[in-house]
Amino acid sequence: QDVVNKIAAGEIIVAPMHALKELLENSIDAGSTSIEILVKDGGLKLLQITDNGHGIERDDLPILCERFTTSKLKNFEDLMSIGTYGFRGEALASISHIAHLRVTTKTANSSCAWQAHYQDGKLIPAKPGQSAEPKAAAGRLGTQITVEDLFYNIPNRRRAFRSPSEEYAKVLDVITRYAVHREGVAFSIKKHGETGAGFSVAAAATKIDRIKQAYGGTVAKEIMSFSTDDSRWGFRASGHATNANYSAKRTTLLLFINNRSVESSTVKKAIEQTYQLFLPKGGHPFVYLSLEVEPNRVDVNVHPTKREVHFLNEDEIVELVCANIRENLAKVDT
Numbered sequence: 001q002d003v004v005n006k007i008a009a010g011e012i013i014v015a016p017m018h019a020l021k022e023l024l025e026n027s028i029d030a031g032s033t034s035i036e037i038l039v040k041d042g043g044l045k046l047l048q049i050t051d052n053g054h055g056i057e058r059d060d061l062p063i064l065c066e067r068f069t070t071s072k073l074k075n076f077e078d079l080m081s082i083g084t085y086g087f088r089g090e091a092l093a094s095i096s097h098i099a100h101l102r103v104t105t106k107t108a109n110s111s112c113a114w115q116a117h118y119q120d121g122k123l124i125p126a127k128p129g130q131s132a133e134p135k136a137a138a139g140r141l142g143t144q145i146t147v148e149d150l151f152y153n154i155p156n157r158r159r160a161f162r163s164p165s166e167e168y169a170k171v172l173d174v175i176t177r178y179a180v181h182r183e184g185v186a187f188s189i190k191k192h193g194e195t196g197a198g199f200s201v202a203a204a205a206t207k208i209d210r211i212k213q214a215y216g217g218t219v220a221k222e223i224m225s226f227s228t229d230d231s232r233w234g235f236r237a238s239g240h241a242t243n244a245n246y247s248a249k250r251t252t253l254l255l256f257i258n259n260r261s262v263e264s265s266t267v268k269k270a271i272e273q274t275y276q277l278f279l280p281k282g283g284h285p286f287v288y289l290s291l292e293v294e295p296n297r298v299d300v301n302v303h304p305t306k307r308e309v310h311f312l313n314e315d316e317i318v319e320l321v322c323a324n325i326r327e328n329l330a331k332v333d334t
């Protein structure tokens with residue numbers, strides 16, 4: 001059974017970035033306004049995330065890493081109106097099957113923090129011979145999750161990662177996307193053993209500040225905001241996109257659907273087409289697009305391994321969003 005669980009987990013968590021995305025979304029779900037990340041060897045050796053969210057009750061710790069343990073879904077209707085990122089209760093379980101996992105957490109009504117270690121979905125002792133029960137520990141309000149030696153028990157996968165810096169870049173990419181999207185939340189990432197943040201943004205930073213910190217001054221300087229909605233298709237869209245003065249070798253698309261970072265080749269293609277008229281020399285834009293659609297119209301993560309997202313009336317919605325961007329592009333003098 002553990003082998004089956006390990007294989008399933010390895011399909012959900014393919015690289016450090018996938019573990020990080022799940023942990024980051026959990027921290028956001030917990031209402032955190034500060035999220036700090038520490039990484040060693042691109043996340044393969046160490047991936048640690050410390051938040052100041054509402055924490056986890058001590059009594060919930062024993063089953064925390066069992067599959068389908070989630071505090072976010074109470075009934076079928078909830079599934080149709082997911083306001084939080086998680087709803088499958090599979091992330092921590094998966095991680096516990098393919099890495100060493102430690103959780104330190106404190107809620108507001110607990111006088112101390114609690115620390116627990118996990119393996120294969122279950123509590124394990126911190127050291128052989130000790131009790132597996134959570135131990136009282138020092139700690140501030142919030143949760144710290146430490147993931148060490150990712151894929152330690154899948155040697156082939158482990159070997160397939162040639163360059164920690166490539167994995168680090170992908171981890172950083174996940175963070176900068178959420179840093180742009182989530183105003184009011186401070187983010188930082190550091191490489192273990194190095195002073196100075198690899199990236200950081202304060203809670204008070206504005207949207208433009210966030211884009212500037214994460215994607216550079218050139219992008220932030222040539223950016224315009226846009227927004228549109230249509231009740232026929234039940235959507236609202238808003239975002240920031242570069243104008244015709246900006247041109248890059250590749251398109252950068254930060255796409256959020258109902259606050260979840262997703263991939264969509266349909267949206268990407270349509271946006272690239274939109275800019276073709278305005279960037280004749282084959283240049284590409286930076287676009288941050290936050291799309292809100294009625295939850296029952298999206299199939300965000302029907303299957304956890306699926307990164308590509310689809311929603312009802314995709315073509316109509318994408319066309320309207322692109323028309324809106326086009327109007328804004330036409331307005332800007334170049």
Ligand code: ADP
Pocket residue numbers: 022026027030051053054055056064069070071072085086087088089090091092093143
């Ligand atoms: P899901 O997010 O789908 O519910 P996860 O496996 O990601 O499943 O997390 C399981 C549960 O652990 C969550 O429902 C939540 O109650 C708790 N949890 C995980 N991370 C945090 C965190 N950073 N702060 C507070 N609670 C957390």
Ligand code: MG
Pocket residue numbers: 022025026085086087089091
């Ligand atoms: Mg989750």
